[in-house]
Amino acid sequence: LCHDTDLTGRLIEKVTTGAFCHAAMIVIPNPGQILVSEMMQPAGYACMTIDDWFNERLQRGQKLFFGVAPKEVHDNPAPIMDRLQRYVDQKNRGYDFTALPLVWLSDITGKSYVTRGEVCSLFVQNCWEIATGVDIPGNASPSDFLYLCDSVALIR
Numbered sequence: 001l002c003h004d005t006d007l008t009g010r011l012i013e014k015v016t017t018g019a020f021c022h023a024a025m026i027v028i029p030n031p032g033q034i035l036v037s038e039m040m041q042p043a044g045y046a047c048m049t050i051d052d053w054f055n056e057r058l059q060r061g062q063k064l065f066f067g068v069a070p071k072e073v074h075d076n077p078a079p080i081m082d083r084l085q086r087y088v089d090q091k092n093r094g095y096d097f098t099a100l101p102l103v104w105l106s107d108i109t110g111k112s113y114v115t116r117g118e119v120c121s122l123f124v125q126n127c128w129e130i131a132t133g134v135d136i137p138g139n140a141s142p143s144d145f146l147y148l149c150d151s152v153a154l155i156r
Contacts, residue, residue, distance in 0.1 A: 001020040001022070001023055001024075001064070001065040001066075001067055001142060001143075001145055001146070001152065002020060002021060002022035002023075002024070002057060002062045002063070002064055002065070002142070003019055003020055003021065003062060003063040003064075003065070004021045004022070004060065004061075004062045004063075005061060005062075006060070006061075008021070008041075009021035009022070009062070012141075012142070013143070015104050015107075016103070016104060016107050016141040016142070016143055017107065017143075018107075018141055018142060018143020018144070018146070019143055019146065020065070020142035020143045020145070020146070021142055022038075022062075022120050022142055023038075023120045023121045023123075023124045023140075023142040023145050024036050024037065024038035024053070024120065024124070025037050025038065025069075025080075025123075025124050025127060026050065027047075027077075027080065027081070027084065028077075029081060034049070034050040035047050035048065035049060035050065036048060036049075036050055036053035037084055037087075037123075038053075038120055038123065039095055039118050039119055039120045039122070039123035040095060040120070041095045041097070041119070041120075042094075042095055042097075043094075043095065044093050044094035044095045045087040045088075045093040045094075045123075047084065047087075047088070063154065064154075064155040065152050065153065065154055065155060066152070066153055066155050067145050067146070067148075067149030067150075067151070067152040068149050068150045068151045068152075069128065069149060069150070070128075070132070070148070070149070070150055071150070072131065072132040072134070073127075073128050073131045073132060075131075076131045076132065077131065079130040079131050080127045080130060080131050083126075083127060083130055084127075094117065095117070095118075095119060096115060096116055096117025096118055096119060097119075098115070098116060098117075099115035099116070099117060099118060099119045099122060099139070100119055102115050102139055103119060103121060103122065103139045103140070103141050104141070105139075106138040106139035106141075107138075107141050110137070110138055111138065112135075112137065112138050112139055113139055115139065120142060121139075121140045121141050121142045121144065121145070122139060122140060124140070124145065125139070125140040125144075128148070136148065
């Protein structure tokens with residue numbers, strides 16, 4: 001989870017009344033290989049080594065937090081890895097700016113809204129739902145993961 005001080009980050013945090021502006025997901029496809037997968041604006045789906053991800057985020061001055069996914073997500077990584085491979089293989093894996101207002105509206109109303117694509121938090125939400133088979137209510141904003149994770153800690 002990321003907290004940012006730039007204009008876009010502050011706007012996302014203000015509108016969603018949360019502490020975070022971005023959510024990404026650490027994946028371990030092979031022993032010793034640690035990657036971060038995310039939906040980034042405007043580029044869309046990205047996957048990079050954890051070192052590259054940390055360096056990029058820290059250069060931007062973001063505060064980074066590590067949230068531990070629920071046990072059910074850890075116990076069933078295969079569906080997530082299959083889904084991530086689909087992103088790699090697909091040409092249409094872009095960031096869906098039209099989903100942002102629906103995430104914000106969901107924060108206000110508590111309802112779920114159908115989106116054409118994903119933003120960062122919907123990307124993580126959809127991966128977790130595939131792993132667990134359980135629908136997470138609403139359209140998750142980055143700050144919702146503060147409550148969805150088993151624990152969250154600041155990375156220094």
